[in-house]
Amino acid sequence: xxxxxxxxxxxxxxxxxxxxxxxxxxAARLVGIDxxxxxxxxxxxxxxxxxxxxxxxxxxxxxxxxxxxxxxxEFQEAWxxxxxGVEPVKGTFFGASPLGRILVSFAGPFFNIVFAALVLxxxxxxxxxxxxxxxxxxxxxxxxADTYPADEAGIKTGDRIVExxxxxxxxxxxxxxxxxxxxxxxxxxxxxxxxxTITLYVRPDLDxxxxxxxxxxxxxxxxxxxxxxxxxxAAIAGLLPGDRITRVNGETIINTVGIMRALxxxxxxxxxxxxxxxVEHKTEIVLSRSEGGDGLGIIWPSVQYRAPALSxxxxxxxxxxESWETLVISLKSLGLLFKDIDHTKAxxxxxxxxxxxxxxxxxxxxxxxxAGLRDMMNFLALISIALCVMNxxxxxxxxxxxxxxxxxxxxxxxxxxxxxxxxxQTVGVALIFxxxxxxxxxxxQYLARR
Numbered sequence: 325x326x327x328x329x330x331x332x333x334x335x336x337x338x339x340x341x342x343x344x345x346x347x348x349x350x351a352a353r354l355v356g357i358d359x360x361x362x363x364x365x366x367x368x369x370x371x372x373x374x375x376x377x378x379x380x381x382x383x384x385x386x387x388x389x390x391x392x393x394x395x396x397x398e399f400q401e402a403w404x405x406x407x408x409g410v411e412p413v414k415g416t417f418f419g420a421s422p423l424g425r426i427l428v429s430f431a432g433p434f435f436n437i438v439f440a441a442l443v444l445x446x447x448x449x450x451x452x453x454x455x456x457x458x459x460x461x462x463x464x465x466x467x468x469a470d471t472y473p474a475d476e477a478g479i480k481t482g483d484r485i486v487e488x489x490x491x492x493x494x495x496x497x498x499x500x501x502x503x504x505x506x507x508x509x510x511x512x513x514x515x516x517x518x519x520x521t522i523t524l525y526v527r528p529d530l531d532x533x534x535x536x537x538x539x540x541x542x543x544x545x546x547x548x549x550x551x552x553x554x555x556x557x558a559a560i561a562g563l564l565p566g567d568r569i570t571r572v573n574g575e576t577i578i579n580t581v582g583i584m585r586a587l588x589x590x591x592x593x594x595x596x597x598x599x600x601x602x603v604e605h606k607t608e609i610v611l612s613r614s615e616g617g618d619g620l621g622i623i624w625p626s627v628q629y630r631a632p633a634l635s636x637x638x639x640x641x642x643x644x645x646e647s648w649e650t651l652v653i654s655l656k657s658l659g660l661l662f663k664d665i666d667h668t669k670a671x672x673x674x675x676x677x678x679x680x681x682x683x684x685x686x687x688x689x690x691x692x693x694x695a696g697l698r699d700m701m702n703f704l705a706l707i708s709i710a711l712c713v714m715n716x717x718x719x720x721x722x723x724x725x726x727x728x729x730x731x732x733x734x735x736x737x738x739x740x741x742x743x744x745x746x747x748x749q750t751v752g753v754a755l756i757f758x759x760x761x762x763x764x765x766x767x768x769q770y771l772a773r774r
Contacts (some may be wrong), residue, residue, distance in 0.1 A: 336700055338364055338434065340708045341389045347427055347435030348391040355424035358394040358415040365389055392415045393428075407484050418739075422730040429723040429730070433712035437647060440705040440712075445643030451633035452698050455626040458495035460484045460544035461579040467588075472540020477526035479515060479541065486521075487514035493630060496543040505653050507537035545580040545624045551597075556621025561609040563598065563622070570604070571597035580624050587611070594620070650706060654713040676758070 342364055352359050358377065363369065365383025372381045383389065395416025412419040419430070463481045465472055479485075488502040503511075507530040514523050528537030548570040552559040553752045569577050572586035573595050586649050594609045609620055624642055634642060714722040733739055 336556040343439040344432040345391045347431035351428040351431030361392040422734045424729045429726040436712040440708045441647040443705040451640035453630040457543040461541040464540040474539040484516040504536035551623030553621035561607045567598045692730045
C-alpha cells in the first residue's frame, strides 16, 4: 500500500509541476525566448525526443521538472568571467525585455492558479458528496481537564455553532476551517443553545504543530454504532450496527467523546453496556489501537453531504472564488513562519507532500473510483496554489526573485551588475536551504510516526 500511495503522489505532483513548467514554456515561446529543453522529472532523461528545436525529456526522478531556456545562465557566466554585464542576444532569456522576462516568470505560477480554478470548477460542475460531521460540539476540556478558548468564551457542550465571523456554519469541517485560518484573532461566534441564539467571542489559540487556530472543541456524535471494522474487536464482542452504547467501564455515555474519556485508563479491555431494540445488554471488548483512535473498531454516525452539480457558469464562478480564497489564505499563512510554531511539523517538504497526495487518493479510491479521483483532484488544486505562492516569493532561485530583478532593471533602465546578482542569489539560496532542512527533517519525523 505504501508503494501505491507514493506512486499516486508522484503522479499527482507530476501533473502540478507539468502545468507550472508549461506556463513558462508557452510564455517563453510567445516573447521570443528559445526553449532548449522541456522536462518532466529531474536527473538523466530516460526518454527524450527533439521536436521543433525543443528537446522533450522524461527525467529519471519523477518529481519536479524544468523548462530550460537559452541563455538563462548567462549572468552566472558573466560573474565567473568578471564581466560587467550580459550582452543581450536575441532568443536568449536575458536578451528579452524586462517586461518579457516578467511575463515568462509569472506565467508558471499563473498557470497553477488557472489549473486549480479549472479543477475546482470541474468538481463543482460534476457534483460530489462526502461524509462529514455535525456542527454540534463537545468541549475538549471534558476529555483532558485543560482550559481552552472555547471554555473562556462561554461555549458549552451541546451547542451548535451556526456562524463564525459572519460565515454560516452547517457542518464541522466548515467550523474547523473558519477557526483554523484565524489564529489569535478575536472572532464573533453564534451558537444555537437549545433553540436560543447566542453570540459569543472567542480568540483561537495558535497550534504550534500545525500553524492553525484551535479553540478546543470536538464534534458531537451520538454513541450509536453505524458500522464495524470487519473482524474488529467490537464485531468480535457481538456489537451490531444500531446498538447504542450507554456505559463504558461504568461511566454513563452521551456522546463519543465520553467514550474516549472512559477509555483513558486503558487496561486492555472495556466493559460495555448497550441497548439493542430497547433491551439492555453487556459485553466486554478487547482494545487495540490498530482498530482506530479509541481501540474499539466502531464507525460512528456522520452526515452525508451532497453538493449538486452546478451549471457551467456557476461552477466556474465557484471554482474561481474557491481558488482566490485559498490563495489569500496561503498568503496569510506565510506570516506564521515568523511566529512561534514548530517548523518541523508545520512546514511540509516534498516527501511529506508526495505521501499526503497518495494517501488522500488511496483513501478515496478505497471508497470508489469517483471519490478517489475527486479527492485527489481537490488536493492537487490546493497543492497547485501552494506552489504558486511559494514560487512568487522574492528569492532569486524562484520566479518571484526573477520578477523583482526585472522590475529593478526597468526602474534603473540598465541591467543588474553580475556581482550584485551573485550576492542576491547567495542570500536567497541560504534561506531556501535552511527552510528545506526544516521541511525534510519534519518529513522524516512525519513518516516515522506513520
